Amino acid sequence: MPSKKSSWIALGCEGSANKLGIGLIRHTPTSATILSNLRHTFISPPGTGFLPKDTALHHRTEFVALARRAIAEAGISPADVDCICFTQGPGMGAPLTSVAIGARTLALLWDRPLVGVNHCVGHIEMGREVTGADNPVVLYVSGGNSQVIAYAEKRYRIFGETLDIAVGNCLDRFARVLNISNDPAPGYNIEQLAKKGKQLLELPYIVKGMDCSFSGILTSAEALAAQLLERGPDGAGFTVEDLCFSLQETIFAMLVEITERAMAHVGSSQVLIVGGVGCNERLQDMIASMAQERGGSVFAMDERFCIDNGIMIAHAGLLAYRTGFRTPLDESVCTQRFRTDDVYVEWRD
Amino acid sequence: MSLETVALEHVPSSYRIYLALFRNVRNSGFLHQQLLARNTDFEYAFIDASTIVSRLHLLSAIFKAVNSSANGALKTPNVHSETVVSLSASNNISDAYRRFGVSPSTTDLFVVKITFPSDSTPVPASADAIYKHLKDNVEGDIVPPTDESISSIADVKTVRKNYKLNGLAWLDAVKDEVVKREEIEKLVLSGMALRGL
């Protein structure tokens, strides 16, 4: 009987960082349809980051309501759902666990199998689905991750990554020093300020092979920010806007460089940007210009899919589910450091 | 006639390069004097041939000078002084003249003449005119500037000193003289390219 099945529905739960996302997707052998895609974001006050326990509390508080709305918006009943997909890592432990509990509850309540999904693989698969990019080099940039990934022999292999902090983390922490608002996201507000920047301040530029490092830049940027706070723009000789501009220009140039290096290395001309930092239009433009010069193209997504969401977890989970993959309840523990290349990608050739 | 017209790869087509090698030069003091006096009839690169290890070595200096000239990036008064200075592995201009330029004690002499149309000289001197001027003014025996004659003239000790190639154990260990010469040539070229930067 299962061979006759021609339509599958998955519910996906994401909560590896400060966004709680729940979404439903329907697959047929030839298509994927988003039935609903909801998100609720925990926003911390300016000058602060989101702490694991507060974020976990947020996710626990919002889970049921968001799940109800997702089901209602999809216009289906729990009986139509084939599997419950959830982010098994990587991410912050407490928030991940909160959402996993929600997912397990749904699975037990509705008697449906669980599918644990790697957050990064979720981004990649959703990106491929939405953009139609067939075999791109993936630049995955978010608050927790900075990786350049390409598919080879059944795995998403990490060609390059940050040697210390993630690019989004660098931006977030920089924003805190200058008390830039976290609403809707610190990176977004830096981007707006950067648009008005004129002067390029010299910051360290650290690329090692296909890897790069952001901690030295953060230290320098923080030092410049401190100067600015102490002396004001006239005394320091530059503005907040200049500093945001310089930070973006420098770190994005590094990201473009390692992406280009990976593309040259694997002989690909397609590039897909995923992750929250991937929403940044300046980064998208820079990558597009690079890809174009290589005779290729860039695939980028809007905030619905770039920023963490439940639908990507549902989508990647359902791909795995359809190849027979299940996560038994006693193996549904979350892994904070779940690496992208740990996932065996059964559904691709 | 033994004035060689040299064709180099990647040199703008407006440039002409002439090369002559004189042995047993008897009036190098006079030639040196003409340069010091900035006598415009003597716009040549006069190079002490004992400092040159191979044709490629000399041609490299010419190429660098022509490239700087074509890019308007000369560091010395003209393309000829630039050729001499281009031989140097450092940025010190007077040191370069002293090491590589003609001196009153020079006996083997390279003469390089580079021409290109300019505002002041729209039609540059012809090969014949250059040859005649050299024959009239350089007292010495003109010989073909082949790698063979160059290697018999080269003072490898001085070359190694000029390019700081002493004390390289692996180089001293090379037995084959031909291979050794090639290795030295390569090290010389990179020393020149970097000019102490």
Next chain:
Amino acid sequence: MAATVSDAAAPAHQFPLPKILTNPASTPPTLITQGAEGRLYKTTYLRPDTACALKYRPPKPWRHPALDQRLTRHRILSEARILAKCRRDGLRVPSVYALDESAGWLMLEWIEGTPVRVNINNRLGNRTEGIEDDEQLKDLMRKIGTAVGKMHSIGIIHGDLTTSNMMLKPPSAGSQSDGAAGLEGEIVIIDLGLAGGGVHDEDRAVDLYVLERAFGSTHPRAECIFDEVLEAYKKSFKQAGVALKKLEEVRMRGRKRSMLG
């Protein structure tokens, strides 16, 4: 720097040539690769019979012009300096012929042969078994280890070690009976565009880690013999053992790298 780079094909469309290559030459330049570092042309140095590689770093339009100039000049000079140092210290790298850091180019000795990546892949073919017993392939691994060790011993960190950045130069121009399938020859390390000086074990370990990861992702089936590289490395200079100890730490750090904000 390979004469045949089939599996990392450059895009078919034409790039404008750097100005230096628009001047007359006996043969037109050939675009060999469009690496991330820039473009590599095969052309001639001064004489029609002296082949050379021209490494050109074109301006990157997406980069801020000031940052672009700063990086280009710095990298051209830095690469040339390091190549010169390597040659002086007896490590086989392409020698420097000429450079123009403002125009963004570097002319280097042409190295015959193929990138080691190609040799390994040709040797592996579709095989999945017997790789760990392939003595010739293991011998190539050891040559890689020795070359990297020599480089580290003279105080150079490559910064971008991959099997694409090493050439296998066949023994002599005449004996090309085996073609690229042969594993004989000399390792010539190329593409030192990201290299720097460094004698710290940490730097050496990171360099090895970059190679290890690149190797694993490029030749997953040959990962089982990568240890040969490290074994030969260990024997190549006095401090190698300490660097390898450090490599274990770097590896752990890599695996456990925090995904947290």
